[in-house]
Amino acid sequence: DAGVIQSPRHEVTEMGQEVTLRCKPISGHDYLFWYRQTMMRGLELLIYFNNNVPIDDSGMPEDRFSAKMPNASFSTLKIQPSEPRDSAVYFCASGASGGGRTDTQYFGPGTRLTVL
Amino acid sequence: AQSVSQHNHHVILSEAASLELGCNYSYGGTVNLFWYVQYPGQHLQLLLKYFSGDPLVKGIKGFEAEFIKSKFSFNLRKPSVQWSDTAEYFCAVNARGNNRLAFGKGNQVVVIP
Numbered sequence: 001d002a003g004v005i006q007s008p009r010h011e012v013t014e015m016g017q018e019v020t021l022r023c024k025p026i027s028g029h030d031y032l033f034w035y036r037q038t039m040m041r042g043l044e045l046l047i048y049f050n051n052n053v054p055i056d057d058s059g060m061p062e063d064r065f066s067a068k069m070p071n072a073s074f075s076t077l078k079i080q081p082s083e084p085r086d087s088a089v090y091f092c093a094s095g096a097s098g099g100g101r102t103d104t105q106y107f108g109p110g111t112r113l114t115v116l
Numbered sequence: 117a118q119s120v121s122q123h124n125h126h127v128i129l130s131e132a133a134s135l136e137l138g139c140n141y142s143y144g145g146t147v148n149l150f151w152y153v154q155y156p157g158q159h160l161q162l163l164l165k166y167f168s169g170d171p172l173v174k175g176i177k178g179f180e181a182e183f184i185k186s187k188f189s190f191n192l193r194k195p196s197v198q199w200s201d202t203a204e205y206f207c208a209v210n211a212r213g214n215n216r217l218a219f220g221k222g223n224q225v226v227v228i229p
Contacts, residue, residue, distance in 0.1 A: 109159040
C-alpha cells in the first residue's frame with residue numbers, strides 16, 4: 001500500500017495568496033483527518049471526515065480555512081487568503097472504522113507551508 | 117476535552133543508555149493510548165498502542181509502554197537506545213468512542229553515537 005499521499009510536500013507562497021493542500025487517504029479507509037503542526041502549539045486537529053462528510057471542524061482556526069472531501073480518495077484543505085501565521089506543517093491522516101470509530105490513524109508525509 | 121502532557125521536551129543520551137519518556141493525560145473515562153515517532157524528515161509512524169488488556173504494551177524496535185490507570189500515565193521505555201532512535205516522540209490519547217486524537221507537544225530525543 002502506498003500509504004497516505006500528500007501534495008505538495010513543500011509550498012512557499014506570499015501573504016494573501018490562496019493555498020490548496022491535497023490528500024489521498026489509504027484505500028478502504030473511511031476516516032480522514034487534517035492536522036497542523038507548529039512549534040508553539042504542537043499537533044492540532046483541524047477537521048475530520050467520515051465517509052466524506054465533515055464530522056468535526058471545531059479545530060479550524062477561522063473562515064480563511066476550508067476543507068472538502070468530494071470522494072473517498074481525495075481531500076483538500078484550502079487557505080484563502082493565506083497569512084504568515086499559517087506557516088506550519090500540515091498533515092493528513094486516515095483510518096478505518098471499527099464500531100463506528102477509528103482507532104489507529106496513519107499519517108501522510110505532510111506539507112510544509114511557508115507564507116512570506 | 118482530553119489533554120496530554122509530555123515533559124523534558126529535549127532529551128540527549130548516549131547509545132546503549134536507557135530511555136524513558138513520560139506521558140500523562142487528563143481524562144477520567146476510558147481511553148485509547150498511542151505513541152507515535154517522527155524520524156527526521158519523515159512522517160509520523162505508529163510505535164505502539166494500548167486499547168485494553170495487558171497494560172504493558174510492546175511495540176516496534178524494542179519499545180514498550182506501560183499504562184498506569186491510577187496515574188493517568190502511559191510512559192514509553194527502551195532499555196538500550198541506538199543512534200537510529202534519534203527522533204521526535206509523541207504521545208496521543210483519544211477517549212473511547214471519540215475520534216479526536218489529542219497529542220502531546222512531543223519529546224525530541226537525540227542519541228549520540
